[in-house]
Amino acid sequence: MKFSGKLHTTLQPIWRNNHNHPFVVEMGKGSLDKEKFRFFMVQDYLYLIEYAKLFAIGATKSQDVKTMGQFAKLLDATMNEEMALHRQYAERFGVSEKELEEASPSPVTLAYTHYMLHVGQSGSVSELVAALLPCAWSYREIGRELAAIPGAADHPLYGEWIRMYSSDEFGQTAQWCIDLLDELTAGKPENELAKLEEIFLTTTRFEYLFWDMAYHKTMWPVSE
């Protein structure tokens, strides 16, 4: 079995727990509180600014031009397609681009992005891909699962989000990351694979914390 398949199978209970989070479930039903979604959008924008930097780091660490070009494409798609969705939503919520960029990151947003960037900066390309893969892969699965719910993709607020993450374009992005990880890990020793699994598990867990942070609109316990 390829390494990605092994990860997916081993971590299935944790993965399912993420997908069953009330934030995701209520988005699919269309019953999610609009304010929770607004909070999510702002934090996710801050998250994506940092996440996009992983692709830039990936490009600098690439061993060949083809991989470098693909990382560059993913950087472009994140900044100009995925983040454009957030900018559109922000406009609907009356939040300017400046407000979006200057918003304060929540503790979970800070912890998740700092962890990923640390792995990206200090590790190998496979470690970097292991860190970012749960992000792309889980959103593809969630997007597709929600799109299969009758009417969900046509919801006036959440429909656009569901259509973006269930789209073939987004799906191809996730697939490229899966394929790259499989290519880089073929024939690698167990101790290296165990380290990659640990990284993949950590960001999978951060994905849960991110949904939970948005659902409860969690910031620091005491504000200034």
Ligand SMILES: Cc1ncc(CN)c(N)n1
């Ligand atoms: C927290 C999070 N994880 C994943 C994705 C999908 N790129 C996202 N937008 N935000």
